[in-house]
Amino acid sequence: MTFKKLIPYAAAAAFVSVSAHAMDFAKDEDAVNLRKAHMDLVGTYFGDMGAMIKGKKPFDAAQFQSNADRLAVVTQWSGEGFEGKHLTSDSKAKPEIWENKAEFDKLMKAFSEKAGKLKIASASGVMKDSIPAFKEVADSCGSCHKKFKNK
Numbered sequence: 001m002t003f004k005k006l007i008p009y010a011a012a013a014a015f016v017s018v019s020a021h022a023m024d025f026a027k028d029e030d031a032v033n034l035r036k037a038h039m040d041l042v043g044t045y046f047g048d049m050g051a052m053i054k055g056k057k058p059f060d061a062a063q064f065q066s067n068a069d070r071l072a073v074v075t076q077w078s079g080e081g082f083e084g085k086h087l088t089s090d091s092k093a094k095p096e097i098w099e100n101k102a103e104f105d106k107l108m109k110a111f112s113e114k115a116g117k118l119k120i121a122s123a124s125g126v127m128k129d130s131i132p133a134f135k136e137v138a139d140s141c142g143s144c145h146k147k148f149k150n151k
């Protein structure tokens with residue numbers, strides 16, 4: 001099969017979602033810790049891609065693609081820990097999340113879809129093909145953080 005014929009399959013695979021049964025957290029700090037660990041993971045993969053795009057480290061197509069694959073998978077449950085209102089002094093989440101939960105959930109869903117598109121774009125192995133999708137994901141991080149995360 002040629003690469004072009006494989007693309008629709010890759011696209012379908014990127015949008016297969018992991019079953020989403022929300023966890024029930026006994027303690028607020030458990031939810032906060034999960035959220036922070038999860039976002040750290042997101043930040044690690046995305047940050048490495050950003051370093052390549054910004055020329056801070058050499059572009060490595062295989063590494064970039066692997067980061068994009070991982071990001072597309074983990075963002076399928078980035079909403080975990082945000083279902084119920086769990087806040088501690090250690091959390092940077094704004095209480096507005098739970099006053100505008102539908103909007104927050106929509107941003108999370110868009111985030112995951114954009115990460116799926118970045119994964120597909122990265123499959124070409126050419127950095128410039130991934131730049132528009134990378135920027136869309138970056139906008140997702142920024143728009144959610146601006147509204148729902150304290151500095």
Ligand code: HEC
Nearest residue numbers: 035036039043046091092093107108111140141144148149
């Ligand atoms: C739909 C909302 C949303 C999106 C999209 C989102 N984040 Fe976050 N992020 C949050 C919230 C809310 C917190 C604060 C969580 C807390 O402290 O309880 C956070 C926290 C973080 C943290 C701090 C973790 C820590 O240890 O305190 C990092 C790093 C981070 N996000 C990176 C990213 C990056 C990079 C992206 C995009 C690739 C992204 N986030 C996308 C909502 C979002």
